[in-house]
Amino acid sequence: MEPAVRVTEIFRSIQGESTRAGLPCAFIRLTGCSLRCVWCDTAYAFHGGSEMSVSEAVDRVVRLDTDLVEVTGGEPLEQDGVYPLIDALLERGKTVLIETGGHVPLDRVNPRAVKVVDVKAPGSGMESANLLENLDRLAPQDEVKIVISDRKDFEWALDFVRARDLDRGRTVIFSPVWEALPAATLAEWIRDSGRNVRLGLQLHKILWGDVPGK
Numbered sequence: 460m461e462p463a464v465r466v467t468e469i470f471r472s473i474q475g476e477s478t479r480a481g482l483p484c485a486f487i488r489l490t491g492c493s494l495r496c497v498w499c500d501t502a503y504a505f506h507g508g509s510e511m512s513v514s515e516a517v518d519r520v521v522r523l524d525t526d527l528v529e530v531t532g533g534e535p536l537e538q539d540g541v542y543p544l545i546d547a548l549l550e551r552g553k554t555v556l557i558e559t560g561g562h563v564p565l566d567r568v569n570p571r572a573v574k575v576v577d578v579k580a581p582g583s584g585m586e587s588a589n590l591l592e593n594l595d596r597l598a599p600q601d602e603v604k605i606v607i608s609d610r611k612d613f614e615w616a617l618d619f620v621r622a623r624d625l626d627r628g629r630t631v632i633f634s635p636v637w638e639a640l641p642a643a644t645l646a647e648w649i650r651d652s653g654r655n656v657r658l659g660l661q662l663h664k665i666l667w668g669d670v671p672g673k
C-alpha cells in the first residue's frame with residue numbers, strides 16, 4: 460500500500476526560525492503530537508487534518524515552487540509516512556528542514572535532511588520527554604533549539620549547553636516564548652552569557668502575528 464500522511468496544512472511563507480529564517484519556504488504541517496508543551500503554538504494541529512498519499516503531498520509541496528521545504532507539526536516524526544515523504548522531497552531536489560520536538564528517535568530520518576531538534580526546558584512542562592541520545596545522532600548541519608519562557612529556563616538551558624559544550628561547532632538557538640518573555644530581555648541574557656548561542660525570533664509572528672498558515 461502506498462505510504463500516507465495526515466496533514467493539517469500545506470502553505471508557502473517565509474521561514475521564521477532556524478538559520479534559514481527569512482527565506483521563502485513551503486511548509487507541510489503534519490497532524491498530531493503526543494506531547495503537550497505549555498506554550499505550544501500549534502495546538503490546532505493536534506487533531507483533525509486530512510489523510511493523503513505521500514505522492515500527493517509531495518506534488519502539492521512541489522507546486523509551491525520553493526527551494527526550501529519544512530516538514531513540521533504537531534510532531535512530524537510520529538507518523539511512519541514522514542520518512543518516505545522526506546526521501547521523496549530530497550529526491551525532488553529540495554532542501555528539507557525537519558522541525559521536531561526531540562522526543563522521537565532521529566535514526567530513521569534521511570541524513571541529507573536538516574534536523575532542527577528541540578530540547579525541552581522545564582517551563583515547557585515536557586522536560587522528561589527529552590531523548591538525550593538524539594544529541595549523539597546530530598549531523599553537522601543540524602540545529603538545536605531551546606524555547607525559553609523565563610530566567611529559570613534560561614539558566615537551565617545554559618547549564619545544559621555548558622555541560623555538553625553543545626555550542627562548539629554547532630548551531631544552538633534560544634528562542635523566547637512569544638507571549639511570556641520579551642525578545643530584548645532574552646537578547647541581553649544571551650549577550651552576557653559568554654556562550655555561542657544564537658537568538659531565535661519567530662519572524663513569521665513579527666510579520667503577521669500568531670496565525671495559522673503563515
Ligand code: SF4
Pocket residue numbers: 492493494495496498499500501502532533534559560
Ligand atoms: S512538541 Fe511541538 S507540537 Fe508537540 S506540544 Fe510541544 S510545541 Fe506543540
